[in-house]
Amino acid sequence: MGKIIFALALMIASFTIEAQVKIPQASPKSTLTQTVGLTDVEIDYHRPSMKNRVVFGDLVPFGKVWRTGANENTIISFSDDVVINGTTLKKGKYSIYTIPNADSWEVFFYATTDNWGNPEVWDESKIVLKVNAKPEVLNRNVETFTIGINNTDNNFANLEFSWEKTLVAVKFEVPTQKAALASIDKTLAGPSAADYYSSAQYFFQSNGDLNKALVYVNKAYEMHPKKPYWYSRLKSQIQAKLGDKKGAIETAKISLAAAQLEKNEDYVKMNQDSIAEWSKK
Template sequence: MTIPYPLALAGLALLLAPAAQAQTKLTIPQPSPTVKMREAFSTSFVELNYSRPSLKGRVAFGGLVPYGQVWRLGANTVTKIRFGEEVKLAGQTVPAGTYALLAIPGKADWTFILNRDTAQWGAYSYQQSLDVVRLSAKATKLAASQETMLLSLENVRPAAADLLLTWERTQVALPLLANPDPLVLAQIQEAMKGDKKPYLTAAQYYYNSNQPDLTPALGWLDAAIQAKPSYSAYYWKAKLLQKQGKKQEAATAANQSLELVKTDQNEVAKAEYTRLNQQLLAEVGGRK
């Protein structure tokens, strides 16, 4: 029996379909590469998850990205940002959590948006009713053009940083602030109840965070020295005393640190703490 030609073609298509479906998947360069970054900040972290579009000869703002319209702040799915603790972003309090990060670009004034819908594709299903906060920022013009869009944390300090958008010749900064003191001081209080008390680390935090009362920190260092004298404990005791304006006592502690560091077998540590103590002695008017 002769099979009609149309039926023969249909049968051949069915035979070839599984082979077509099983073809090798190609791995090709992404036009807008995905970035997943997590950076330590304050007592926790900041995470960014976004895709980086490039200019490719196009105009970014006022062209590819229209002014005055909600933008996904990148390419592909919406940009996401996660804070590991409560922060202030551009002066607004933001609880710990994950948010969609969008923007409304302007020629000079920008609006950034934190939105609860982190599953949206682009900004096509954006709902203003799900906004957590809106933030205002000024754009600055760069001398050189940035080909590929970049979101980054810059000017990072222990509890402050700038969240920067840089693309084309535009840069916009959102100041980021944390308040780690309540968290860290509570940790210290709890840790001092245990067997392995973090005397040195706690004293260093008191110094570096400019706590108004340094008395507890000096007590911790005295306890550490009593348990096991060390040049590092004496050095930080000298630093705390110097901050209190007790120059003679600071010089005494620095000289005790210098004596102990002489016996250290680690030449790098010996050189570093010798230099640090000599610098401190010069500052308080003690001997070098």
């Protein structure tokens, strides 16, 4: 009898775990991704609806910190530094808080992003950037709170908050020209030492064209100002695979000396083992 009761209890527990009730969220989650110029912007937030309520000045009181959405933090991330009202906001992830008022909003980019709603203790030192924005009155109702990236240009866009009959926009500038010029300069300058090294490594590991691998690793070694020991290590392996044991030993000794100087015991042992193996007649 006890075994039957135990089995039934297990069945009920299993059913309880598996039969999770799924219902729509009152404030569903939304993720917005937008590229502005060459900068990626992502926003994660929850979207409450009006539901016949007065929002600003009632549901969302004037003069008090608002989570700018619902549930956990509204979070924005930038892949590059951006400029807002002449101040640089470093690339990274921030929570957004606001203080709505009838004639002006304060918008805060806050350092911590793991709060549920407002922080338990509002910490002024965690305000990375604060800007003021003037609300616009819309001629229509926005039923569900919406954050958007609009009026996009290669060099700027507006971060917009809209709900009820209110729209608030914060313009931010992105470093498109700087990033584009850096990309052009890098591309026109040709492959880097790391590019040549990666190419040589691919040919070696995939049993590809070893002569081409040797050319690439030589270029990588010549271009890199610090002459990394892992570069010379790869060169020695390519030489050995091509049958040039004498050249491989000489190159391995260069890698060994550099690895000993950097106290990298793994590379020291690998080079010592290879030198011993290639020295055998």
